[in-house]
Amino acid sequence: MGDTGTSELVRMWIDGWVVSRGSSDPIDEPWGWTIDVGQARHVARHVLPEPSEADVRKIVATTSAPGTWLKLFAEDQEVLPWVGPGWRLDVPGFLMTCPLAPEHTAAPAGYTLTRWTRGGVSRVLVRTGAGHFAARGQIARAGTHAVVDQVETAPEHRRKGLGGLVMRALQSTAYEAGARTGLLVGTPEGHALYSSLGWTTHSPMASLWYEPSDPAR
Template sequence: MPDTRDTRTSELVRMWIDGWAVSRGSSDPIDEPWGWTIDVGQPRHVSRHVLPEPTEGDVRKIVAGTSAPGTWLKLFAEEQAVLPWVGPGWRLDSPGFLMTCHLAPERTGVPAGYTLTSWTRGGVSRVLVRTPAGHFAARGQIARAGAHVVVDQVETAAEHRRKGLGGLVMRTLQSTAYEAGARTGVLVGTPEGRALYASLGWTAHSPMTSLWYEPSDAGR
């Protein structure tokens, strides 16, 4: 896949992490010469370093200074370009794609046999889709950061996929954001979600390579 980054990559990445921090309840991003560090505070995700324009020197310096398992790297570049810069103990996660969308009101209809619930708390709006028996079917959330929102944790249960629930969640979140005054949406999508987001008007700007540190002796 060709590098689709544009001159706005750093700005868009900053928009993404500002909303992501609200969505996940993490620390505020800490400015670094190469990007940002975020304290997440989970056992397998202690912190993350986000580099919108990674260079070999910066990545190698971070890697050399990392000893804590659960440290993540979010590098906005193709994996084949950055993997040679990390050494043993760094595990490759699924690739991501930085995407944006101009928000507009959306028409939503709940497929027969499902119910939809939504609520907002602490700057985060959530959508939950369930079966009539109350079983989980799909979910997603958005976090407001300034004039934009970040879409996060969109998920559909395996047995309920290809039934329009992902589109329902996204359209509901996009309408909620628009009604709240936001006009731009930002997300980092998975390869599986990229086609859905593109069908809803989202544009890809950059690939993202995601790695975490888990040395072979971790936990021994």
């Protein structure tokens, strides 16, 4: 990605993420972006690529809606003191990128791979020979970059290379559609897999949501 800064990478990630999730267009804020997600437990999210204590405290002070999320591109321990009661810490994330290229995507023996694209989002599904769910993922293209999202492997099918298969299939699909750079925010669990597939880590991401003990507050 050369000298691309965190703010630019985060914006590229957002551009694909909103396509993947069917969310609203990002609203520009002085500190980053606000996105309406529109789910009961995820009403909206505020994304700060370079969070400052003053900005985070200002957002927290004006937040009353449960299901409001903060996505702060910093370490958990740095930003946690900036929020007050009612804010819950989710697992940390890692902003990662990878140059896209055609990949080998043959499913291992005993599994089948299906992929399809609708509304700008390409999905990959891996099933057993009997049709049971084994793994999945999706990728949303935004111009020359694409964002990987919601990759998961069923517990009983882990450590069989299916996560890597899904990632290679997603990367190939996006490349064939014209994208050349992949982006994602991975969990600690996925970080090792993505690193092994050639993804580069750029920034940690702290993820918090508002769920007050007394919802009437």
